[in-house]
Amino acid sequence: MIDLEQVIGLTFKHPETGCEYGVIRRMTGKPTPPFVGYTPFAEDECGNAFVEANDSSISFWDHETDDLTRLAPDWKSFVANCQEPTQVDLDPAQVKSAWIDPEFAKELGLQVPPDGWQKKKP
Numbered sequence: 595m596i597d598l599e600q601v602i603g604l605t606f607k608h609p610e611t612g613c614e615y616g617v618i619r620r621m622t623g624k625p626t627p628p629f630v631g632y633t634p635f636a637e638d639e640c641g642n643a644f645v646e647a648n649d650s651s652i653s654f655w656d657h658e659t660d661d662l663t664r665l666a667p668d669w670k671s672f673v674a675n676c677q678e679p680t681q682v683d684l685d686p687a688q689v690k691s692a693w694i695d696p697e698f699a700k701e702l703g704l705q706v707p708p709d710g711w712q713k714k715k716p
Contacts, residue, residue, distance in 0.1 A: 596635055596646060596669055604676040606644075606654070606665055615654045615665065617679050618644060629655070629662060690714050 598620065605616035618636050621643075632653065634643040643655045645662075652672040654663045666672035691713040699706040706712060 598636060600673050601636070601676045603679075605679045606672065606676050608663075608665060609675055614680060615642075615644075615663075616676075618676070632662075 601618045602620065604618055605614045606618070607614050616638050618638065621634060621637050623637075623641075624634075629645075631648040632645040632655070634645050634655070636644040638644075641657050643657065644665075645653050645655050646669075647653060650668050651664060652666045652669065654665055655661070656663075666675060691711060693710045694704070694706055694712070696706055696708060696710045699710070
């Protein structure tokens with residue numbers, strides 16, 4: 595049985611690949627993965643979904659590619675591999691481009707291009 599409170603705010607770290615999925619949050623919409631037999635129960639900050647299959651396994655659905663990645667055979671295994679998100683330290687010199695919603699930028703008093711993309715000159 596899924597108890598979403600156990601994993602909200604955490605990421606899932608795949609025990610075999612080391613890839614992180616998440617940050618896990620409550621559903622804000624109703625994504626409809628194009629797979630029969632899968633029920634979405636949570637999403638990440640990019641709109642991808644965590645889904646439970648009819649066999650109780652847990653998978654991750656990438657909404658842009660429609661890829662479905664099996665994460666765990668059951669809820670207990672899924673929870674066991676959830677953890678606090680890994681801290682990412684980004685050196686500003688590594689940033690090549692960034693996007694900000696132009697309307698939000700206006701609210702902050704920032705000048706950005708009409709499409710919101712700020713690109714560093716090579």
